[in-house]
Amino acid sequence: MTAPPPAGIAHDRLKWLLAAMGLVIAPHALQLPLWLIISVIACGGLRYLLSLRGDALPGRLTRLLAVITATGAIYVTYGTILGLDAGVALLSLMAGFKFLELRNARDALVILLLGYFLVATAFLFDQSLLSAAHAAAATWALTTLLITTQGASDASPVGAHARLAGTMLTQAIPIMVLLFALFPRIQGPLWGMPEDAYAAMTGLSDEMTPGAISNLSQSTDPAFRVEFTDGPPPRGQRYWRGPVLAAYDGQTWTQERTTGRNATEVRALSEPSRYVVTLEPHNQPWLLTLDVATSVDHTAEFDRAHQLRKSTPLRERIRYEARSALHYQLGRSLGDGERRRHLALPDDAHPQARELARRWRDEAGGDRDVVEQGLRHFASEPFSYTLQPPLLDDDSVDQFLFETRAGFCEHYASAFSVLMRAADIPARVVTGYLGGRMNPAGDYMIVRQSDAHAWVEVWLEGEGWVRVDPTAQVAPERVEHGLAEALPDGDPAPGGVTGGDGLVGSLSLRWDAMNAYWNRWVLAYGPTLQDNLMQRLSLGSWQRVVIALTATMALLLGALAALLLYRSRPRPPDPATRAWRTFRHRAARAGLRAPASEGPHTFARRAAAQWPDQAEVITTITTHYLRIRYGRHQTAADMTALRRAVRRFRPSRMSGDAPRAAAEPGAAGSHAG
Amino acid sequence: MRGQETSVAPLLQAAETVILGKTGQVRLAIACLLAEGHLLIEDLPGVGKTTLAHTIGRLLGLEFRRLQFTSDMLPADVVGASIYDRHHARFDFHPGPVFTQLLLADEVNRATPRTQSALLEAMEERQVTTEGETRPLPEPFFVIATQNPENQVGTFPLPESQLDRFLMRISIGYPDSRAERQLLAGQDRRHLLAETPAVMSPEGLQHEQAQVRDVHASDALIAYVQAILAHTRSTPELQHGLSPRAGQALLRAARAWAHLDGRDAVVPEDVQAVFPSVAGHRLQTCNTAGEAVPAEALLAAVPIP
Known part of the structure; x- marks a missing residue:
């Protein structure tokens, strides 16, 4: 069973088609299983070889078997053939198979349309500037091939098609901008697959178990970016407040479930400074603020622990303005229940830590002395800062405090909180980010996931919740200069954390600045910003948006049509022809008609x-x-004389049929004689 | 625009005294000559084809030869042959009748295609190549070929591609009654012709030809010629439109026509005047009868831009 030899698609066209589809599928290769990538490449390669040798394409049975096998393989790999990942895999594979039955321009059209769809699906996985650039390039390539395979004459070079495609896509930009701005947006992705859509989001967790491996610190993804109105805060003060963890079960710190709704009173002791945060989506409800925020311009509320929370998880990039005071008093009074909760420790946990805390309590005069004693303990004992701490198995706090003495912020924050609670001082762990690096290329601060930090707040009577950072005692550089400085020599720093120096660093900052603009102006344009824009354009509801969209499109197309009409209008005749036409027109009105094919000499003779x-x-x-x-040769005088003579031409009305002979158009071939 | 009387005016006048009542045809023939093209006359015997050729040759002082084509004629009979000279023991080239300034090729469709093509090649190249040697034909060189459209038995009508070598094709037709009476009452044309002196030298003709080449064709006029060509190509009744070479021929003939009129620039009427003669034999209708294409109808359909 063989198909007729490939016809209709020239070999060099096929090469370009393969190249374009390769470009389209390339980013998907990151998600696709290896066997699938190999299959797709094999399909393309096979088709290329068949074309090269002029052999027949595989028969129907072969193709059918291949499709069934492939679909089965996808089911085995993904457990389904629906859904985002499996769907894209299936689509990529079928695009490869389609090459095996690529015979004519119509098949090429199917492949190219598949290609456009695959370009769009790439955005489901990644929406960065880089993928946008790739999508633009791929769209250009596909459009070029569309021109090449659909009706362009074989002789014209592909380069010319590429130019034409470029022109067409450039012309489409206004429509793209329009659709981007006005097309109704909905919260979340169109496909209801949250686990797919948000699985990749990284960020702080709402629980903390010291001893677990530090994943967070390894990631240099930006967590958020900040533009300061009054300049950035001093380095040691860049504590970005995130989830507050007050519940402790001996292993894991979690957020309190029963946090009171009434916010803690905040008193600013210094002038609050203003800043705008562009927060990456992290699929959690909280927003980050510089400690400690006094007000925020967003639909989010401070809870009892002074966490800024939204009612729903953050699934799109948002921007909000906030004010924070670096010197503050957080909370004035602590209720009995609250106090109890912030002193709670599991009964038989951490006996050694309790013993140590009790000793401090006995020696010290007041709460503040105990806190300082605790900090001194971390500073004087041989504690070390490392991102690769030994695993802690049975009693993590005691083991850390008295045996391993090596860890990072989570260990210190957890152990310090336990010690304070054991010493009868209310304490809680605050997680968030510490630091941030100013990007000179964009005049904003980037805070990365690797800046994640945990510290402690203790309740001191009369002072409220006071921030204490035990990590600073062990590794002051972590606070002052960031993670990389804090690590001992030989400890590998997460890639990119050291950035900022040298050419690579400056390039990476520049790249981040471009991404920041991309995020801010393109990706952050979600339902909220669209709403704002609509309000500013006095377009309230989506119905109005649709009307506006339609109207603008109609206007755009109308303008285009008008322009084309104007371009193709009959060329205005030169003045001489106009004058001559006037002459003929007058003669015609007087009764001397002449066909358009009659020469001027002939006509003049008849008129005379x-x-x-x-x-x-x-x-x-x-x-x-x-x-x-x-x-x-002609002179301006000719024109003047012509105009003047035409004005003087006053033919009398032809009467009856007397001059019929003269009025009849002469034979077109009559010579000028 | 209407120029002064030129030196071609006496030529026209003299020709008209010999050939009575055929002003248009004489004019076209001379225009063809001025445009350095060859002329094909298609008509019945006895209407004055030969007289026309004779007259032109005489008035211009051209070396004139007449060659009657027959079916047994060989190419050598046209272009000449190398003949062994026993006396000098070598081959001598004996130029054929084509080595002349004005050749009247009578009944060219009687000859075999082989012989026809020998002539037509000589016309096109203005040179003759025999036995590897190329010999230029005299200057000026002008062929008037005649063809008898009736009585086609045993003839080889010129194929379309060969017809293209002729700048114009005209027919003469019967004279009107006044001219015919004059013709019958008057002197025999041959004798009259013998008494008529040349009004122009071959050098003078070449000078005129150079002037024709120099006649101006403005953009507007070229646009008109293009419109005509485009129209012939889109007319469904025609098998195919005029070729670019036909367009060049049309413009060349129109230049000559303008020059005959004493102008140094072509006007649309010039194009219209020569169009039937230039295009007639280059266009073929789709119907099998091969009827003559109404050139006037074609022109009437093209507005002058």
């Missing part, structure tokens, strides 16, 4: 015969007109 009194004028008109239009 018709109106002998005007013969001189007619001769003048004809002489000058012929000289201007057909002669070798």
